[in-house]
Amino acid sequence: MGMRTITTNKGRTFPVAWAQAIQRRNGRPQLVIELPQDQEAAQYVADFDGLESIKLVDDAQPGAYTMYEGYNRLTGMIRRDGTVRLTLEKDDDV
Numbered sequence: 001m002g003m004r005t006i007t008t009n010k011g012r013t014f015p016v017a018w019a020q021a022i023q024r025r026n027g028r029p030q031l032v033i034e035l036p037q038d039q040e041a042a043q044y045v046a047d048f049d050g051l052e053s054i055k056l057v058d059d060a061q062p063g064a065y066t067m068y069e070g071y072n073r074l075t076g077m078i079r080r081d082g083t084v085r086l087t088l089e090k091d092d093d094v
Contacts, residue, residue, distance in 0.1 A: 002060030006033065009052045017083065019056050021068060029090050031071040037084040041077060048086055049074040 007013045017034040024030055031054070049072075056066040076087035 002058050004058045007055045012047050031068050031088045034083055034085045037079055037082055044077060045074060048088060
């Protein structure tokens with residue numbers, strides 16, 4: 001299995017365990033990302049709130065990537081056992 005990374009439109013790159021877009025029961029799309037915890041909570045807010053796009057790359061699939069767009073509002077953060085799970089949502093006006 002190759003290394004997975006995400007790169008934000010803010011120019012930051014992070015290693016990730018996984019990222020998954022889901023549809024909530026209330027109809028609001030969410031993007032959930034789990035990554036190693038290597039910075040303070042306030043820095044995750046600065047890095048992930050207000051994004052326009054996130055590009056997921058898996059080194060095991062050269063040249064392939066997944067682009068997530070419009071997930072611009074950081075709505076959740078859970079820190080546990082050396083990882084952090086971030087939840088981002090799309091604003092209604094996006």
